[in-house]
Amino acid sequence: MGKTLTPSIRTENLTIRFGGHAAVNDVTCAFQPGELTVIVGPNGAGKTTWFNLVSGQLKPTEGRIFKGETEITRLSASARAKAGIGRAFQLTNLFPKLTVLENVRLAVQAKAGQGPSALRNATSLTDLAEKAARVLEQTRLSSVAHLPASALPHGDQRKLEVAMLAAMEPDIFMFDEPTAGMSVDEAPVILELIADLKKDRSKTILLVEHKMDVVRALADRIVVLHNGELVADGKPAEVMALPIVREIYLGVGAEEVA
Numbered sequence: 001m002g003k004t005l006t007p008s009i010r011t012e013n014l015t016i017r018f019g020g021h022a023a024v025n026d027v028t029c030a031f032q033p034g035e036l037t038v039i040v041g042p043n044g045a046g047k048t049t050w051f052n053l054v055s056g057q058l059k060p061t062e063g064r065i066f067k068g069e070t071e072i073t074r075l076s077a078s079a080r081a082k083a084g085i086g087r088a089f090q091l092t093n094l095f096p097k098l099t100v101l102e103n104v105r106l107a108v109q110a111k112a113g114q115g116p117s118a119l120r121n122a123t124s125l126t127d128l129a130e131k132a133a134r135v136l137e138q139t140r141l142s143s144v145a146h147l148p149a150s151a152l153p154h155g156d157q158r159k160l161e162v163a164m165l166a167a168m169e170p171d172i173f174m175f176d177e178p179t180a181g182m183s184v185d186e187a188p189v190i191l192e193l194i195a196d197l198k199k200d201r202s203k204t205i206l207l208v209e210h211k212m213d214v215v216r217a218l219a220d221r222i223v224v225l226h227n228g229e230l231v232a233d234g235k236p237a238e239v240m241a242l243p244i245v246r247e248i249y250l251g252v253g254a255e256e257v258a
Contacts, residue, residue, distance in 0.1 A: 038223070103149055107132075
């Protein structure tokens with residue numbers, strides 16, 4: 001028998017209650033390096049709440065979270081980020097008055113563990129800027145490097161958020177509806193960037209998404225949440241063919257699921 005791989009991230013009986021309502025209820029699942037999993041479900045299914053539990057924005061009522069062999073259930077969001085869990089949000093989290101390059105350089109600097117004093121060291125500053133420039137090239141943002149982030153169209157702001165996340169070099173990438181609010185023309189660029197990240201088989205990518213074309217294009221695996229519970233987990237074609245999944249999506253895009 002082959003050796004069982006340690007999951008890069010896993011949740012064990014993860015639950016959070018708000019009053020008497022369980023927004024996430026007893027969710028146990030594990031994710032491996034080199035795997036892109038899309039978490040789907042109707043509005044209110046608990047997808048973003050589960051994401052918030054994994055990335056540390058919320059603390060669970062019950063259950064545990066592990067990164068590798070290490071339990072991280074009580075770690076803060078910032079401590080999890082330092083441990084290699086990178087989270088991109090539905091709304092962009094940028095420094096609007098700084099340039100694109102400066103935004104990414106700050107992310108590079110944070111990864112290097114250097115505070116503001118690093119900016120007084122010319123060599124450090126050059127190294128940070130060079131690494132930031134490489135990230136901008138990888139994310140197709142070099143042409144707007146010296147524009148303030150606030151001047152970018154929405155699609156480029158989302159690209160910048162991906163660039164800042166990539167600059168932190170996490171082991172786990174978490175994207176919450178990365179194409180939300182983007183035009184039909186803009187969305188493929190973000191999907192291409194995520195597909196590029198997927199080529200690194202040491203990374204684990206978790207993606208909350210409701211657009212079925214995005215799911216089909218990227219998913220190695222689909223996890224379905226409904227009313228806070230995990231109701232399906234497996235290969236995309238198998239999951240989308242399940243009666244319970246088709247039932248959940250009736251009235252909210254069942255024709256897309258077919």
